[in-house]
Amino acid sequence: MVCMVSIPNVTLNDGAWFPELGLGTYNLNADEGIAAIVAATRSGYRLLDTAVNYGNEREVGEAVRRSGLDRDELLITSKIPGRHHGFDGAIVSVEESLKTLGLDRIDLQLIHWPNPSAGKWLETWQGLIEARERGLVRSIGVSNFTIPMLTRLVDETGVTPAVNQVELHPYFPQAELRAFHAERGIRTESWSPLARRSELLAEAVIGEVAAAHGVTPTQVVLRWHVQLGSTPIPKSADPERQRENADVFAFELSHAEISVISALERGRLWDGDPDHHEEM
Numbered sequence: 001m002v003c004m005v006s007i008p009n010v011t012l013n014d015g016a017w018f019p020e021l022g023l024g025t026y027n028l029n030a031d032e033g034i035a036a037i038v039a040a041t042r043s044g045y046r047l048l049d050t051a052v053n054y055g056n057e058r059e060v061g062e063a064v065r066r067s068g069l070d071r072d073e074l075l076i077t078s079k080i081p082g083r084h085h086g087f088d089g090a091i092v093s094v095e096e097s098l099k100t101l102g103l104d105r106i107d108l109q110l111i112h113w114p115n116p117s118a119g120k121w122l123e124t125w126q127g128l129i130e131a132r133e134r135g136l137v138r139s140i141g142v143s144n145f146t147i148p149m150l151t152r153l154v155d156e157t158g159v160t161p162a163v164n165q166v167e168l169h170p171y172f173p174q175a176e177l178r179a180f181h182a183e184r185g186i187r188t189e190s191w192s193p194l195a196r197r198s199e200l201l202a203e204a205v206i207g208e209v210a211a212a213h214g215v216t217p218t219q220v221v222l223r224w225h226v227q228l229g230s231t232p233i234p235k236s237a238d239p240e241r242q243r244e245n246a247d248v249f250a251f252e253l254s255h256a257e258i259s260v261i262s263a264l265e266r267g268r269l270w271d272g273d274p275d276h277h278e279e280m
Ligand SMILES: NC(=O)c1ccc[n+]([C@@H]2O[C@H](COP(=O)([O-])OP(=O)(O)OC[C@H]3O[C@@H](n4cnc5c(N)ncnc54)[C@H](OP(=O)(O)O)[C@@H]3O)[C@@H](O)[C@H]2O)c1
Pocket: 023, 024, 025, 026, 027, 049, 050, 112, 143, 144, 165, 166, 190, 191, 192, 193, 194, 195, 196, 197, 218, 233, 234, 235, 236, 237, 238, 241, 242, 244, 245
């Protein structure tokens, strides 16, 4: 029998429900990818994070159908790539994603990267607002947006993103951006929440906190995200590790433990500064 974890939800600024933890699907492709995503739904995952550029929207849509769950029990995120920026481009991108997913609604549609040198993220956002009005997507948000970009987006359109999905892990806790999100009612979502495993899980302080709670280092890191008020989307292809990652709602870190983990800060791990990094 599969042991299922109940992952709590929060409410986004547009009234939609949103899980406190989800599944990253980057690199989950082909039949093994579908099987891994279905396994995650059996363990209690309800938020599945894909993107046009992951090349696996077909697999995610197939996993939704094979999960045996009602469509309304799952929340699918996709993302508009740089090459589809622009008002019309955004709408066409959403329509293509729907076709590839084989679904009639995307629950959360994000702009993947702002690509500032192209200067089209504002028009892309206006296209997403239109896509929402047409009922193609339920919630709209962004990814890798900075405070000045978010400020301009809201000032010029009056529509606040529901979510900003950004690089966030104990090496890069993003305190200033999270405080801004909290003030504006934007939900933070953490990409690469385990710092892609790296040496983070072997950090002595994380090991000590894990031993104190009788949990694993991975669970400590994911619990840290949850208590910061950010939704982590760890990727795992392995059903056992997926279960371990979701099982972080039965213990609580103290303020001191959260501080000691946040003190691992050293900055971005990859070349992902949204003012310069661009993806097409
Ligand atoms: N918006 C953006 O620009 C952006 C950028 C990057 C990523 N993302 C999203 O964020 C998701 C997560 O980020 P990520 O995939 O880069 O990195 P991650 O989730 O931080 O780490 C994934 C790595 O950790 C391993 N892992 C997972 N659970 C583990 C456990 N319990 N114990 C030991 N190792 C474990 C995985 O291996 P196994 O699979 O073998 O378990 C994989 O190698 C992506 O899949 C994607 O959906 C978004």
